[in-house]
Amino acid sequence: MDSRWRRSFSIAVLLLLADLICLVSGNVVFEVHHKYGGRGKGDAILREMRAHDSRRHGRMLGAIDFQLGGDGSPTNTALYYTKITIGSPPVDYHVQVDTGSDILWVNCKDCERCPTKSDLHITLNQYDLKASSTGKTVTCDQDFCDAVFASPNPDCKVGMGCEYAITYGDGSKTEGYFVKDNLIFDQITGNLQTTPMNGSVAFGCSAKQSGELGSSSQAVDGIIGFGQSNTSVLSQLSLSKKIKKVFSHCLDGGKGGGIFAIGEVVEPKVNRTPLVPNQVHYNVELKAVDVGGKLLDLPTTFFGLGPSRRAIIDSGTTLAYLPSDIYQHIVDQMAAQQPDLKIHMVEGQFKCFWFSGNVDDGFPIINFHFEDSLTLPVHPHNYLFEVRDDEYCIGWQASGMQTKDGGELTLLGDIALSDKLVLYDMENQTIGWTQYNCSSSIKVKDEVSGNAYAVGYHDISSAPILSSPNIISFFVFFAALLNLIE
Secondary structure (H helix, E strand, C coil): CCHHHHHHHHHHHHHCCCCEEECCCCEEECCEEECCCCCCCCHHHHHHHHHHHHHHHHHHHHHHCCCCCCCCCCCCCCCEEEEEEECCCCEEEEEEEECCCCCCEEEEEEEECCCCCCCCCCCCCCECHHHCCCCEECECCCHHHHHHHCCCCCCCCCCCECEEEEECCCCCEEEEEEEEEEEEEEEEEECCEEEEEEEEEEEEEEEEEEHHHHCCCCCCCEEEECCCCCCCHHHHHHCCCCCCCEEEEEECCCCCCEEEEECCEEECCCEEEECCCCCCCCEEEEEEEEECCEECCCCCCCCCCCHHHEEEECCCCCCEEECHHHHHHHHHHHHHHCCCCCCEEECCCEEEEECCCCHHHHCCCEEEEEHHHEEEEECHHHHEEEEECCEEEECEEECCCECCCCCECEEECHHHHCCEEEEEECCCCEEEEEECCCCCEEEEECCCCCCEEEEECECCCCCCCCCCCCCCECCCCCCCCCCCCC
């Protein structure tokens, strides 16, 4: 590639996900594992979560400003990873699940600086194109490669591979080429019942990495994205007219497990608010904030027109990041309910205190109000982290991050989304949620048969890792209703 082509490609590839070539009919199950295995305790957990968010946001801010796009390294993206199965004979790969990106890519054999071990205690594998009888290279003259650039490659020659190079906000980089091979799923055939299915997909094969991507700390084999781009996996599947671009997750704030489903949720019912159109991430309009029922007295400019009043909903972020005005008001209101509270700092950035009672009785619910009268309540047991017995730290963080118009970013991560069923509906450009027991089950509609099947809570952190090539293993992810057609 010449430098101009490489730069164009680096930008365009951020908007790409695997091109599905061979599709099959049915519903699909995924199981997701949370890399922290629940909330845990200790200063190290706080430090690790904050560092995770900081690296991720370096990439996300670039995407918000339309500079880089939606992907980040495995240590910077969503906290949930899955074990997918690719190739013939089938091989398992652990990949991050990210609601803010669109690309599927895995590390490939002889990859330069790709991690070979992980602190997550999982076995890492590198995809070997020559070892798979169903694998083949995507060439630069194929329609799939043209779609990456939105135009043919002027330097393309017959037989030349379709290459990519992605540079992220933290300076990390991955380079490689696209391939096609079989991806094996678990198809839902009834309530909590599955049978195997597979389809041929195109995905990135990483041949060289740099920066944080080469780190073995919490490393996985790649990334699978669930973003809302027209080239995302859900968008590609929707071309079959047999799948709706709808998915949902329900994260258990205590156990760390939960539900993740693809398809229209029948039960429970979920109220919704419009998505801000033409955004890389899932943006919604924030109308007001109250603490224990008392509306915060904020400058009228904050809730004025434009991006300054928007909030990003992102399950890949651990904490929640608020504009300084909202952050300080919330902390002040919390302190007002406990006048004897003595605040001390942990890790130089977390406000913490000692408290021996029930936090839900001693501290207020924080409510975020959005368009169409949709409220997101965040309970004390979600936004307060017990780092050791009777010592709690506040999960709210001052944003310190600016949007393109100069306003401070509002980003609501796992502490705001836990213990709720969150529904992303790209068909109708809405997002919604409802308070829910994420250790139970939901019902998802099968678009082919019209039946509604139960999709349940799953937690494999204490179970043996399954080696069957027909299972995509997750910890918090039980997905359904990928109705594909060949």
